[in-house]
Amino acid sequence: MKHIIGQVFRSGKFLVGFVMFMAIVLTVVIYPLFIKDEPLDIVSRGTFLPPGIYVNVYDSIEFSPRYTLILDEAAARRIASKLSHEDRLAMQEWLVAMGVPPNKIDIEDTANLLELWENTFDPTARIPGMTNADRNYYIRLNSALDGLLATEGATVAAVNSETGVLEEKDVIDQTDYVNVGEVPNIRLLPLGTDNFGRDVLTELVKATGVSLTIGFVAGIIATSIGLVFGLLSGYLGGFVDDLIGFLNNLFTVIPPLMLAILIAFSIGQDQRGAYTVAVVIGVTSWPWTSRAVRAQVISLRNRDHVNLSKLSGHSIAYILLTDILPYIASYVVMALILQISQGILTEAGLSILGLGPRTTDVPTLGLMMSWAMIYQAPIMGIWWAYFPVIVVIAVISFSMNLMNTGLDRVFNPALRE
Amino acid sequence: MKLNRFTIVALLLVMLITGTTSPSVAQDTLPRNETLYFNGQQWGSVVGWNPYSNSNNNAMAIAQQDNARVLMFETPYLYNMLDGQVYPLLADGPYTWNDSRTELTFSINPAAHWSDDTPVTAEDVAYTWATHVKYNTPTAAANVDYIADIVATDPQTVVIQAKLNDAGVTVNPLLVQAYVSTNYVVQKAWTQVLEERVGGDATALLADPAEDVVASGPYYKFFADDSKVVLIRDDNYWGQDASMWGKLPAPKYLAHTIFKDNAAGTTALQAGEVDISQQFNSNVQSFWLENGLPISTYLPEAPYGIGASLPTAFFNLNSYGLDNAVVRRAIAIAVDYPTIIANAMTNQSATFDQVPRSLMNPTAGEQALYDHDAVAELQWAGNDIETANAILDEAGIVDSDGDGWRELDGQKLTYIATCPNGWSDWQAAIEVVAAAGKEIGIDITTNFPEWSVYQTVVTKSDAPLPEGYDIFMMWSDGAGPTQPWSRIRKMLSSEFNGMTSNWNGNWGGYSNPAADELIQAIPQETDPAALKEMYTELVRIYLTDIPSFTLMYRPQSFHTVNESVWTNFPFDGDGTNPPVPPLDLMDGWSVAGLYNLVLVNP
Incomplete structure (x- = not known):
């Protein structure tokens, strides 16, 4: 046994696959120990917040020590964030349309440009050929430009709860900074939030765990059924073989995903928990394991040691377990790995069709994809809602396939180096 | 062998040639700057063009509703949801009631004529109604309790005789006057052709695809298959008469590509292949803020449109504990409405801080109908966990067995909240x-059945709702000539309890004689002050009893436009008078917007 394991780990492919897979499993196990947020908690009001560090504005004004930094580029950067080169060109276009001579406009001279703008801009003006979208853009731009060149600080005021009067509390200078580490409330959202306003990373970790569980349950069910059927049909032959072969053919002609769709639909959404879906996937995807095991058993059943065992009067179960199973065990393990990987993919497939587990109990990779699609994340360019999910699915099935190929190299005599 | 090969090649050639000359290809080449493209209205292919039927699946041509779709067929009047007024279309001048309010009279515009050039007459209006009644169409079923008859007293004058109750008073004047802006006028001559064709059989009449239909509207059917529906402008349209629009609408073609799903429609909108979109586009502002596209909505900022209807969660009043108003109130005030509006609706709804909850939609006309101060302390904006917990504690509904969930008389309060599967904004x-339930110790889980199941269960009001439908x-x-009365009736009236198939409302089984009485009385009332008092009382009853709670405001239609080709779509403050509502330039008075469109690059 030790020797076999040693051999397996000497296979580069297996090792790489194993490391990738374990990295995912460890993340799933360790992440919740440190980040104790509920994966399905709605943290953001507003959907699809982009990835980043969210710093509480109130706290950074009220509760954090303030430092003064004199940075040369600060003002320029501030202006550039509100007034891009395109904005300047658009302003020029407006000014020209309003009759300002083009030679009077220098779009690089911010002060001059803003002054001209302030004197000329009229939100109610209807310029021929200007669309409502353009008009809205100019109104937005105009409000963004308000106070852009101001050098004085901003005043913070609060309503006095007793008198109801607005009272000045603080003045924030343009050179004031806070240290993010000292703000009481910051929230890191490495992958932003999703359509429900949930933290995508936390949800993704949980979903990966659930999907792996679904994969394992489905894989074990499929492999067990396939193994038992394959052993019986291969060893016993005759009527049993015909019967199992018949069943097998039935399941083979209908694509497993199709069958899973039909069963999942007939179960109904209220009954579809994660484990139910796993069972549905398991009972629909065993046929190829069964066929392969049967073929292997047929090649084994007339070997000398099996015949000897038969002559010794051993029971069928004993022969199958001790004389046949060990010879095909390596194959079964490889089949199991593929079944698990297939189970995860099938869950994703079912969920995208809206036939996965109920939405509210637990997240799964497929459900996350499904909701991202429903809220049109791919067309709206919201990559963080779907791309990490795709990556996780891809890494899981890639690592499992690598492990499978690695094992094949070790166990398959035809491939052994 | 050689002959065979030759035959195949010849066959292929024949197929190619016929393929390229088939009409469908000709329609693909609609001139872009003469065509206005839509999305979000038509799903699947058109079944027919029959104005008597409501199963045409023909969203571009036929929708007889509060804001009737008047591109192909026309109503006597047009409703304008922005000012709550009706404006004449086929009619000439306003309608009038007689003194006893039993007869409503209006005349037909002498300029109005059909697409076959014959004049539209009062006889057409009368015959349309007679046909509805004779063949028991859905329109007849909806109106026959309120309208006794429609007669033509002369070729231009129509009189609608209202149905009277035992006391000799009109049963419902509101519904009588709504008829004139809701239902199409169909040509008598064509109707007779249709009747002859179907041999007087009602089922056949409703199932007739009416390919030969005669219409009066500015557009006529041009082309329809499973890929698109196209209407073409009738350049002989009567409405270019100075008494109506004075000109023809700008686009020569109105085209609706039949998209596979919302995502396909959104992609087309982004690409400028759709000019006016009736789809819910989540985070619509990212079209212009992030992608810099020439796309805009009626309002430049959230909520981007005008809320008209009130998607609402109903309590099943037969569920254990939900017959208790304290439990209902606790749940309703604990719900985090700002999150619903921000996340489920991506801010495309006014918040309950902006428009406090009542039974009215956010339009100014409806908001003015009740006394805001009188019910202010009953209104809630949500997220009030503290008060919710306090009123439950006070009512003795506490967690007595320490499992974290409250019990009422020893039984744990546990509910299932539900809506149809795949209705993403509702699900969210x-x-x-x-x-919210978890915050106040009431166990609420969700479940999303398929729509086919959901609708059968919810609309069956002659038996208690089954398990799994506690909150649904x-x-x-939305907005219409009978609103807010009709909406309130459907939210509160007990007349629907016991119906085998209840598509009206009050699905939770609420019953309150005081509310019923007010709902009965409002249509007869004409004094604005009395009306306001009655509406205020209804709002008070609603906010006290809480048989249901509104979760968001939703526009009548989504209205997002891409100005790559056309511009001058309606927007808030566009200076139109009367204001053109954002109903995709096809419903009610919004059709006026078609006459204002201009090309971006003429």
Whole structure:
């Protein structure tokens, strides 16, 4: 046994696959120990917040020590964030349309440009050929430009709860900074939030765990059924073989995903928990394991040691377990790995069709994809809602396939180096 | 062998040639700057063009509703949801009631004529109604309790005789006057052709695809298959008469590509292949803020449109504990409505801080109908966990066995909140409702059955709702000539309890004689002050009893436009008078917007 394991780990492919897979499993196990947020908690009001560090504005004004930094580029950067080169060109276009001579406009001279703008801009003006979208853009731009060149600080005021009067509390200078580490409330959202306003990373970790569980349950069910059927049909032959072969053919002609769709639909959404879906996937995807095991058993059943065992009067179960199973065990393990990987993919497939587990109990990779699609994340360019999910699915099935190929190299005599 | 090969090649050639000359290819080449493209209205292919039937699946041509779709067929009047007024279309001048309010009279515009050039007459209006009644169409079924008859007293004058109750008073004047802006006028001559064709058989009449139909509207059917529907302008349209629009609408073609799903429609809108979109586009502002596209909505900022209907969560009043108003109130005030509006609706709804909850939609006309101060302390904006917990504690509904959930008389309060599967914004909203339960110790889980199941269960009002439907979402009426009365009736009236198939409302089984009485009385009332008092009382009853709670405001139609080709779509403050409502330039008075469109690059 030790020797076999040693051999397996000497296979580069297996090792790489194993490391990738374990990295995912460890993340799933360790992440919740440190980040104790509920994966399905709605943290953001507003959907699809982009990835980043969210710093509480109130706290950074009220509760954090303030430092003064004199940075040369600060003002320029501030202006550039509100007034891009395109904005300047658009302003020029407006000014020209309003009759300002083009030679009077220098779009690089911010002060001059803003002054001209302030004197000329009229939100109610209807310029021929200007669309409502353009008009809205100019109104937005105009409000963004308000106070852009101001050098004085901003005043913070609060309503006095007793008198109801607005009272000045603080003045924030343009050179004031806070240290993010000292703000009481910051929230890191490495992958932003999703359509429900949930933290995508936390949800993704949980979903990966659930999907792996679904994969394992489905894989074990499929492999067990396939193994038992394959052993019986291969060893016993005759009527049993015909019967199992018949069943097998039935399941083979209908694509497993199709069958899973039909069963999942007939179960109904209220009954579809994660484990139910796993069972549905398991009972629909065993046929190829069964066929392969049967073929292997047929090649084994007339070997000398099996015949000897038969002559010794051993029971069928004993022969199958001790004389046949060990010879095909390596194959079964490889089949199991593929079944698990297939189970995860099938869950994703079912969920995208809206036939996965109920939405509210637990997240799964497929459900996350499904909701991202429903809220049109791919067309709206919201990559963080779907791309990490795709990556996780891809890494899981890639690592499992690598492990499978690695094992094949070790166990398959035809491939052994 | 050689002959065979030759035959195949010849066959292929024949197929190619016929393929390229088939009409469908000709339609693909509609000139872009003469065509206005839509999305979000038509799903699947058109079944027919029959104005008597409501199963045409023909969203571009036929929708007889509060804001009737008047591109191909026309109503006597047009309703304008922005000012609550009706304006004449086929009619000439305003309609009038007689003194006893039993007869409504209006005349037909002498300029109006059909697409076959014959004049539209009062006889057409009368015959349309007679046909509805004779063949028991859905329109007849909806109006026959309120309208006794429609007669033509001369070729231009129509009199609608209202149905009277035992006391000799009109049963419902509101519904009588709504008829004139809701239902099409169909040509008598064509109707007779249709009747002859179907041999007087009602089922056949409703099933007739009416390919030969005669219409009076500015557009006529041009082409329809499973890929698109196209209407073409009738350049002989009567409305270019100075008494109506004075000109023809700008686009020569109105085209609706039949998209596979919302995502396909959105992609087309982004690409400028759709000019006016009736789809819910989540985070619509990212079209212009992030992608810099020439796309805009009626309002430049959230909520981007005008809310008209009130998607509402109903309590099943037969569920254990939900017959208790304290439990209902606790759940309703604990719900985090700002999150529903921000996340489920991506801010495309006014918040309950902006428009406090009542039975009215956010339009100014409806808001003016009740006394805001009188009910202010009953209104809630949500997220009030503290008060919710306090009123439950006070009512003795506490967690007595320490499992974290409250019990009422020893039985744990546990509910299932539900809405149809795949209705993504509703599902997200229901999730937030369930989350509120956890905050106040009431166990609420969610479940999303398929629509086919959901609708059968919810609309069956002659038996208690089954398990799994404790809190469930349904819609309410939007904006229309009978609103807010009709919406309130559908939210509160007990007349629907016991109906085998209840598509009206009050699905939770609420019953309150005081509310019923007010609902009965409002249509007869003409004094604005009395009306305001009655509406205020209804709002008070609603906010006290809480048989249901509104989760968001939703526009009548989504209205997002891409100005790559056309511009001058209606927007808030566009200076039109009367204002053109954002109803995709096809419903009610919004059709006026078609006459204002201009090309971006003429």
